[in-house]
Structures are given as C-alpha cells and as structure tokens.
Amino acid sequence: MTPIINSIMPGFKLQAYRKGEGFVTVTNEDLKGKWAVLLFYPADFTFVCPTELADMADNYEEFKRLGVEIYSVSTDTHFVHKAWADASEKINGIQYTMLADPTGNLCRAMGVMIEEEGLAYRGTFLFDPEGKVKVAEIHDNGIGRDASELLRKVKAAQFVTAHPDAACPAKWKEGDAFLKPSIDLVGKI
Numbered sequence: 001m002t003p004i005i006n007s008i009m010p011g012f013k014l015q016a017y018r019k020g021e022g023f024v025t026v027t028n029e030d031l032k033g034k035w036a037v038l039l040f041y042p043a044d045f046t047f048v049c050p051t052e053l054a055d056m057a058d059n060y061e062e063f064k065r066l067g068v069e070i071y072s073v074s075t076d077t078h079f080v081h082k083a084w085a086d087a088s089e090k091i092n093g094i095q096y097t098m099l100a101d102p103t104g105n106l107c108r109a110m111g112v113m114i115e116e117e118g119l120a121y122r123g124t125f126l127f128d129p130e131g132k133v134k135v136a137e138i139h140d141n142g143i144g145r146d147a148s149e150l151l152r153k154v155k156a157a158q159f160v161t162a163h164p165d166a167a168c169p170a171k172w173k174e175g176d177a178f179l180k181p182s183i184d185l186v187g188k189i
Contacts, residue, residue, distance in 0.1 A: 009131040010109035016071075017081035018097045026071070026099055033129050035068040035158070037150065038099075040112045040123035044076045044084040044091075048144045052122070054090040059147040068126075068154055070096035075118055077102050112138055124150060126157055134161075 013027045039056060041049045053072055056063075063070055076084075078100040085091045085098075099106070101120075107113035112123035124145060126135035134157040137145075156168040159178065167179040 004111065004133050004136045006132045006134075009127050009133070010106065012106045012109070014099045014101055014106065015078040016097045016099045017078045017085065019085065019092070019095055023078050023082075024097070026097060028131070031069070031071075031127065032131055035066070035129060035154070036127045037063070037068060037070050037154075038106075038110065038123070038125045038127070039070060039072045039145075040107060040110065040120040041072060041074050042119040042122070042141050043074055044080050045087075048141065049074075050088060050090050052145050053094060055145070055147045056096065057090075057094045059151060060095055062151055063154070066151075066154055066158065071099050072096065073099040073101055073106060073120065075101050075104050075107060075120060126150075126154060128157070128161060
C-alpha cells in the first residue's frame with residue numbers, strides 16, 4: 001500500500017451544489033493554491049451524515065478564517081444534494097460546496113469507496129496549497145467526526161508548514177509550545 005501522506009490530490013471534475021449559486025462544476029485545479037478539506041460521507045438523507053455536515057457548517061467561518069475551503073463529497077448526485085438542502089434545515093445552512101461523485105471515481109482515488117454498497121466511508125483529507133495530503137483519516141460509517149478536532153489538525157498542519165523545523169506534540173493547540181526535533185531531545189520528552 002502506498003502511503004497517502006504527501007501524495008498529490010487526484011485529478012477530478014465533478015458537478016456540485018453550492019448554496020446561493022446552484023449547480024457548479026469543481027475540478028482539482030480549483031483547489032490549487034489553497035488549503036482544502038475533502039470530507040467524504042456515505043449518503044444524503046441518512047443519520048450520522050447530517051450531524052457531521054452541520055458541525056462543519058457551524059465551524060465553516062473558522063475554517064475560512066484559516067484560509068481553508070471545505071468540500072463535502074458523497075456518491076449522490078448534485079440534484080440530490082440540492083433536494084437534501086431543500087428538505088433539511090440543517091443541510092440548508094451549509095455554505096460550503098457539496099461535491100457529487102456518482103461514479104465513485106474520486107472516492108476510489110482516495111481509498112474510501114465501499115464497492116459493494118456504492119457508498120463512501122467517512123474520509124477526511126486536508127490538502128495544502130501545493131495539493132499534497134497533510135492529514136488523512138478514514139473510519140467506519142458508524143463513527144461521526146468532530147469539526148473542532150479537524151480545526152486543531154489544520155492549525156497544526158499550517159504551523160509546521162510555516163515552521164518546517166518544528167513539530168506539534170499530542171494535544172497541541174494554537175499558541176502552545178512546540179517541539180524542535182534534534183539529537184538533544186532524544187529520550188527527554
């Protein structure tokens with residue numbers, strides 16, 4: 001298995017639903033030069049998914065403040081995304097782009113496709129402005145994510161990108177002390 005960290009974002013061209021704009025086309029080229037999160041989830045009109053997407057929506061302004069754009073992705077069509085937004089108050093509050101991957105090609109490229117179901121696992125991928133994966137997390141569909149933990153990881157990824165000689169220890173939060181790996185630290189932490 002090839003490691004995904006620092007791999008390059010796969011090419012894609014997908015239809016999407018974006019509140020206030022309607023249907024749009026999004027490609028991997030649109031994400032270049034920016035921090036971006038691809039947030040894969042199984043399906044619209046389900047149970048855990050709306051809680052996660054609403055949590056991301058509640059924290060979207062903080063992601064934007066950090067220069068991060070959010071893209072949710074499922075194997076539903078862009079028409080279904082709009083119908084879900086029209087039917088659900090929580091989903092209607094989403095301001096970020098909802099990508100449609102009905103062929104599952106992007107899901108497969110990111111290793112989250114459940115072939116026998118035609119659905120995605122819950123996968124979260126943070127890409128830096130060069131299009132490299134800096135955070136990758138995939139878990140079973142019964143386990144929901146927490147936007148605040150993703151925000152912490154985004155801040156850590158941005159910090160170590162800006163300070164390549166630094167490392168963020170466990171539970172690191174913005175403003176906390178960081179580590180400067182060296183021979184002098186070996187065995188002293």
